[in-house]
Structure formats: structure tokens, C-alpha cells
Amino acid sequence: MAGIEITGLHKRFPDGTVAVERLDLSIADGELFVMLGPSGCGKTTTLRAIAGLERQTEGHIDIGETRVDDLPPADRDIAMVFQFYALYPHMRTRDNIAFPLRAEGLPEATVRERVDEAARMLQLEALLDRRPSRLSGGEQQRVALARALVRQPQAFLMDEPLTNLDAEIRADMRTEIKHLQSRLGTTMAYVTHDQLEAMSLGHRIAILNKGRLEQVGTPMEVYDRPATLFCARFIGSPPMNLVPVSLDDGALRTTGGLALEPPEGIARGREVVAGVRPEALELVASGDGATPARVVSEEVLGDEVIYVVDAGGHDLHVRMPPASRFAAGAAVGVRHTGAPPPLYDPDTELVLA
Amino acid sequence: MGAIHAKGMRKAFGDVQALDGVALDVPDGAFFVVLGPSGAGKTTTLRAIAGLEKLDAGSVHLDGLDATRAAPAARDLAMVFQNYALFPKKTAAENIASPLRARKLPANEITAATQRVAELLHIERLLQRRPAQMSGGEMQRVALARALVREPRAFLMDEPLTNLDLKLRVEMRTELTRIHRSLGRTFLYVTNDQVEALSMADQIAVLRAGAVQQVGVPREIYERPVNRWVAGFVGSPRMNLLPCRPEGRELVGEHGWSLPRPPWAMGESGRPLLLGLRAEDLSLERRDEHATLGGRLYALEPLGDRTLVDVDLGGTVIKVKARPSVTGRPGESLSVAVDLDRAHLFDAETGDAIPR
Numbered sequence: 001m002a003g004i005e006i007t008g009l010h011k012r013f014p015d016g017t018v019a020v021e022r023l024d025l026s027i028a029d030g031e032l033f034v035m036l037g038p039s040g041c042g043k044t045t046t047l048r049a050i051a052g053l054e055r056q057t058e059g060h061i062d063i064g065e066t067r068v069d070d071l072p073p074a075d076r077d078i079a080m081v082f083q084f085y086a087l088y089p090h091m092r093t094r095d096n097i098a099f100p101l102r103a104e105g106l107p108e109a110t111v112r113e114r115v116d117e118a119a120r121m122l123q124l125e126a127l128l129d130r131r132p133s134r135l136s137g138g139e140q141q142r143v144a145l146a147r148a149l150v151r152q153p154q155a156f157l158m159d160e161p162l163t164n165l166d167a168e169i170r171a172d173m174r175t176e177i178k179h180l181q182s183r184l185g186t187t188m189a190y191v192t193h194d195q196l197e198a199m200s201l202g203h204r205i206a207i208l209n210k211g212r213l214e215q216v217g218t219p220m221e222v223y224d225r226p227a228t229l230f231c232a233r234f235i236g237s238p239p240m241n242l243v244p245v246s247l248d249d250g251a252l253r254t255t256g257g258l259a260l261e262p263p264e265g266i267a268r269g270r271e272v273v274a275g276v277r278p279e280a281l282e283l284v285a286s287g288d289g290a291t292p293a294r295v296v297s298e299e300v301l302g303d304e305v306i307y308v309v310d311a312g313g314h315d316l317h318v319r320m321p322p323a324s325r326f327a328a329g330a331a332v333g334v335r336h337t338g339a340p341p342p343l344y345d346p347d348t349e350l351v352l353a
Numbered sequence: 354m355g356a357i358h359a360k361g362m363r364k365a366f367g368d369v370q371a372l373d374g375v376a377l378d379v380p381d382g383a384f385f386v387v388l389g390p391s392g393a394g395k396t397t398t399l400r401a402i403a404g405l406e407k408l409d410a411g412s413v414h415l416d417g418l419d420a421t422r423a424a425p426a427a428r429d430l431a432m433v434f435q436n437y438a439l440f441p442k443k444t445a446a447e448n449i450a451s452p453l454r455a456r457k458l459p460a461n462e463i464t465a466a467t468q469r470v471a472e473l474l475h476i477e478r479l480l481q482r483r484p485a486q487m488s489g490g491e492m493q494r495v496a497l498a499r500a501l502v503r504e505p506r507a508f509l510m511d512e513p514l515t516n517l518d519l520k521l522r523v524e525m526r527t528e529l530t531r532i533h534r535s536l537g538r539t540f541l542y543v544t545n546d547q548v549e550a551l552s553m554a555d556q557i558a559v560l561r562a563g564a565v566q567q568v569g570v571p572r573e574i575y576e577r578p579v580n581r582w583v584a585g586f587v588g589s590p591r592m593n594l595l596p597c598r599p600e601g602r603e604l605v606g607e608h609g610w611s612l613p614r615p616p617w618a619m620g621e622s623g624r625p626l627l628l629g630l631r632a633e634d635l636s637l638e639r640r641d642e643h644a645t646l647g648g649r650l651y652a653l654e655p656l657g658d659r660t661l662v663d664v665d666l667g668g669t670v671i672k673v674k675a676r677p678s679v680t681g682r683p684g685e686s687l688s689v690a691v692d693l694d695r696a697h698l699f700d701a702e703t704g705d706a707i708p709r
């Protein structure tokens with residue numbers, strides 16, 4: 001196992017498009033590292049450069065102690081997983097798992113040893129002689145995962161492996177990947193455009209936008225304090241409320257009159273944008289001393305209710321417990337209950353405090 | 354003027370029974386959502402109501418009149434699809450007006466209708482722009498305006514938000530709710546996304562394999578699912594379902610756990626059951642008055658406003674909703690408090706809920 005060091009990675013395609021712009025990333029040995037961003041952000045190009053499927057224009061990649069810039073993919077000792085493809089229906093579990101090893105032409109004794117080990121790790125021993133039709137959905141997923149893991153590489157590179165699965169199986173697979181990675185301790189670089197997947201899986205997340213790094217941090221770091229307005233918009237659903245505020249008399253106020261807890265050290269009179277998570281706001285009965293607002297919509301999601309309220313011309317998302325009952329059109333009060341929100345410079349789009 | 358009553362709708366395509374006796378009762382002005390996985394018969398239901406699919410059996414009544422054999426145009430329904438292509442060379446105003454021009458309405462009526470729908474969607478300032486000068490979200494609104502510019506009896510919508518990214522989808526959910534309220538017209542909306550259904554619908558019909566499983570307001574569907582299948586399909590994360598068996602005063606699980614038997618399940622004999630527990634009705638914080646399940650930490654999944662804790666009960670992994678700040682290491686023992694007042698029980702064979 002090994003860490004991955006990316007230094008000044010730059011990729012310009014022949015048509016002049018810059019896919020990755022002088023990117024520095026350091027993935028620790030044993031880390032589950034997620035690269036997150038919308039399509040075109042450079043995440044897949046970066047992953048393909050690590051795998052050796054794409055030759056960078058400039059910069060270096062080290063896997064463990066080895067500089068791999070000039071090594072072909074097969075000599076980099078990594079496994080690239082594109083998707084968890086369906087299992088071969090006519091093959092038993094044992095043969096499904098063995099498939100990539102036999103394709104590599106490994107001796108049958110080694111194949112058997114590796115398959116048994118993967119089966120033990122994933123608790124599939126009792127199922128080795130069954131065909132997929134006799135496995136439950138969860139068992140099939142474990143077999144697919146075993147097939148990906150059986151090659152025992154230095155690191156796994158995963159490019160949106162869950163994208164084409166049903167929402168239900170995707171959630172289960174997420175759990176399995178997270179659990180297994182923590183047990184195996186293998187370095188994993190994982191690419192996705194799904195912020196929920198990134199949050200739930202990653203030890204750390206790198207958020208990329210137009211080939212540039214916007215932020216690296218643990219899930220809670222990027223959630224609580226997005227480094228840029230881009231990250232603030234990208235992480236969390238419903239997204240962070242981004243509201244223009246000014247600092248007067250020691251209080252942060254939105255134009256709608258909503259008072260926010262101000263962080264320390266912000267110059268007065270300055271126009272900034274505050275990032276307020278929907279769960280840091282609450283609705284109360286109108287006239288309770290809170291900022292007046294009107295309910296635009298009520299989304300009952302079972303374990304929570306998401307309200308959109310209009311507070312002085314700004315739509316705010318508010319996350320409330322399932323028992324709350326405010327009808328659309330109702331006059332309510334809204335107030336801030338959380339810690340001081342991060343503030344952003346509207347020109348540079350960077351976090352100030 | 355937009356009530357839809359469908360009864361006993363049946364439709365087969367070759368060997369596949371797409372609709373197996375579907376009944377829908379959509380009140381005038383409702384935001385009615387048909388929810389189900391792909392292959393459940395949602396689109397066929399919508400197409401049958403629109404008159405685009407001929408039924409093998411059953412009837413469709415529109416505002417009390419039998420429309421089963423009426424031509425699509427005579428039904429006065431507007432279909433809204435996923436496809437949002439705009440004419441690239443036309444301005445937003447011309448794009449929006451195109452369905453009215455096709456019907457050869459007088460110019461002043463067309464202008465008035467275009468203006469009205471542009472105001473509704475907050476796109477007045479875009480009216481003179483062409484698609485190339487708009488963002489993705491703006492094009493989406495213009496396309497929706499074009500779909501809404503007519504004033505039909507009802508709008509039939511087939512997964513219109515499917516191809517949008519998450520952020521736009523969340524925005525458009527709010528927008529559609531607001532538009533529905535201001536138009537006051539019937540929306541019959543089909544989706545496989547339970548969040549869309551819960552968030553927008555007045556009423557939801559859950560469809561599976563060509564048959565309606567349950568009809569109700571979102572809270573009912575979430576809080577009182579009629580069978581294990583609705584329970585598992587609605588809600589994210591999906592409901593934990595644990596095989597168990599009533600024994601005396603206890604429910605005994607497959608992997609040896611036991612919990613007090615809920616009083617409303619006392620009548621059940623020894624037949625196999627499924628205990629349904631939602632992640633938010635489980636807790637890692639000790640509450641002595643509650644029943645508990647012992648297990649080991651399997652994985653932690655931070656989601657920002659909450660963290661899902663996966664707990665291995667010895668072969669079955671359940672999800673528990675916890676505070677974002679929760680920590681732990683895989684393998685450590687945990688005790689999960691169960692709010693049995695909020696538990697569900699299903700017959701393991703039929704899948705039907707055991708009534709309280």
C-alpha cells in the first residue's frame with residue numbers, strides 16, 4: 001500500500017482545453033480520498049493521469065516511493081474500477097470473483113488462494129458455489145466488490161463506480177465500500193459528482209472546479225466552512241442559504257432584517273455574503289420577536305420538513321423537524337440558531353471569516 | 354375543471370402486464386403524484402389518461418364525462434416531458450408562444466398569455482434573449498413556460514426534472530409547487546424519485562408492477578405504509594427491515610436479538626414478521642425506558658446535517674440517524690435505543706402491515 005503525491009499536475013489537450021491546472025494533492029497511505037466536482041472539473045482526468053491512462057502535460061505523480069510519470073499503466077500497481085458491473089449470471093460466485101485474475105493469466109493455485117481470501121474478508125465463503133440468481137441483492141454487491149478487490153493493488157482508483165445503480169443499491173454499496181476500505185486500509189482515490197456520496201465516503205474531499213482545486217478537507221470541514229462560494233453552493237442539499245449582509249452595531253443583518261451571530265474580526269460597514277445552513281435557521285409563530293417571513297413552500301420529506309420562506313425579498317431554506325406544521329402562505333418568524341456563519345467576499349468569492 | 358377518474362385500467366404489451374387494474378381518483382386542482390420504480394407502469398398510466406395508449410380494459414373519466422375513447426386532442430390535457438429542447442434561433446418569447454401560434458390564436462392573446470406565464474416563472478427579463486444567451490437554469494424555466502402557456506384541463510408531467518442536476522432539481526421542486534398554487538390547475542405528475550413525490554404532492558399513489566399499492570397524503574405514506582414494499586421504497590435512508598418472530602412477550606430476531614413485543618402485535622401467533630424501523634426512530638443515546646439492540650459499528654457516513662451510523666447486528670446492518678458530531682471506530686460495540694412506539698410490523702410472507 002502507498003500514498004499518492006500529485007505535484008503541479010497540468011493537463012492541456014491538443015485542442016487547447018486545460019482540463020487540470022497546476023494541481024497539488026497529497027493522498028495519504030490508507031486514505032479514502034474523494035475528488036468531487038461537476039462534469040468538466042478535471043476529476044476524471046486527474047484520476048486517469050494517476051492510472052497512467054492520460055499523460056500529463058506537466059507535473060509529477062508519485063505512488064509510494066516511485067515516480068510513475070514514465071511508467072505504463074500495468075507497471076503502476078494500481079487497480080482502476082470504472083463501475084461495479086453486473087455479475088456474469090452463468091458463473092458461480094467463485095468464478096465471478098476469479099474472473100479478473102484468470103484474465104491476467106495467474107496460476108490457478110494463486111487464483112484459488114486470492115478468491116478464498118477475498119471471500120473470507122467479505123463473508124462470502126458460504127456462497128462461493130451459488131450463481132447470482134440465488135444471491136440476494138446485498139450478496140451480489142459483495143461479490144461485485146470482491147471481484148474489484150481481489151487484485152490486491154497498492155491503491156484503488158474508482159471512477160463513479162456507483163453511477164448506474166439504483167438509488168437503493170447505491171446506498172448499500174456506499175456502506176460496503178466504506179466498511180471494507182476501513183478494514184483493508186487500502187489507499188483509495190474515488191471520483192464522483194455526487195456530493196452526498198463524497199460526504200458519506202471520504203476521509204477527505206477535494207472539490208474541483210474548472211481544473212482548479214477549490215478546497216480540501218474532511219466532510220465536516222467542507223460542510224461547516226466551505227472555502228469558496230462555489231463549494232458553498234455545491235455541498236449540501238438543500239444548499240446553503242447565501243445572503244447579502246452588512247455589519248452594523250455589532251450585528252450582522254440581511255436586507256430582510258434577519259439577525260445573524262457575527263464572527264469576530266470583520267470590518268464594519270462592509271458588504272459580505274453570509275452562508276447559513278438550512279438547519280441553522282428555525283421558524284417560529286409570527287410575532288415572536290423573530291424576523292417576519294412568509295412560507296413559500298413546505299416540503300414534507302418524512303424525517304424532516306424543508307420550508308422555503310420569503311424574508312424581505314430573499315428566499316431562505318429552513319430545515320425543521322417532521323412534527324412542524326406551517327402552511328404555505330402563512331406569516332411566520334425566522335431566526336438564526338446556529339454558530340456564526342462563514343462570510344464571503346462577493347468579489348473574490350473566498351471565505352473571509 | 355380538471356378532475357380525473359380512472360378505473361380498472363388494464364394494458365398488456367405482449368407478455369408484460371403493464372397496467373393490472375389501476376384506479377386513480379385525482380380531484381380538480383390537485384398536485385397528484387404517481388410514484389414508483391421504473392417498470393411500474395407510471396408512464397403507461399399517464400399515456401392512457403392522455404389517450405396516447407389504448408386500454409385493454411377500464412375507463413377514464415374527465416370532469417365526470419367518459420373520455421375512454423376520446424381522441425387525445427379532445428381531452429384537453431397538456432403533456433410535459435423530460436425533453437426541454439428550445440428552438441435555438443427563436444427568442445424566449447417566441448419559444449414560449451410557439452404552442453399558441455400553432456393553434457393560430459390571435460396575436461394579442463398570444464402576447465398576453467406569454468407575458469402572464471413569464472411573470473409566473475420570473476423570466477420577464479429573458480423574453481428577448483435567445484437560448485445561447487441563457488444559463489441552463491434559465492433555459493429550463495423558458496421550456497417550462499412554454500409547456501405551461503396553454504390553459505388545458507390538466508397538466509400531465511412525465512418525470513420533467515429527471516435530467517437536471519441536483520441543485521436545479523431542488524430549485525424547480527419549489528418552483529413547481531409555487532406554480533401549481535398560482536395556476537390552481539390539476540397536475541398529474543409521474544416520478545421514480547420519492548423525494549419529489551413527498552416534497553410536492555398533495556396526494557401520492559404508489560405504483561408497483563402495474564398495481565396501486567397505496568394512496569395518501571405524503572405524511573400517511575411515510576408514517577403508515579400499508580406494506581413492506583411501500584415502506585422500503587419511500588424514505589431515505591430506506592426503512593430498516595429486520596426478520597423476527599413473536600415469542601411470548603418478545604420479538605426475537607434472526608441473529609438472536611430480542612425486543613419487547615409491541616402491545617398491538619400481541620394477537621400475532623408465531624408466524625414470521627418483519628420489524629420496520631426508520632433511521633430517525635433509532636438512537637445511540639441511552640434512554641433507559643427504551644428497548645435496545647446491541648451491535649458493532651460497521652461504518653460512519655457523515656451527510657452534513659446528520660451522520661448515518663451503520664450498525665452490524667450480527668449479519669444484518671441497520672442505519673441509525675445520529676448527530677453530525679458522532680464519532681466511533683469500526684468494530685466497537687454499540688447499543689441502539691429503539692423507539693418501539695414508532696416501529697412497524699409486516700407479515701414476512703404477504704408483506705402486509707400488521708394494523709395497530
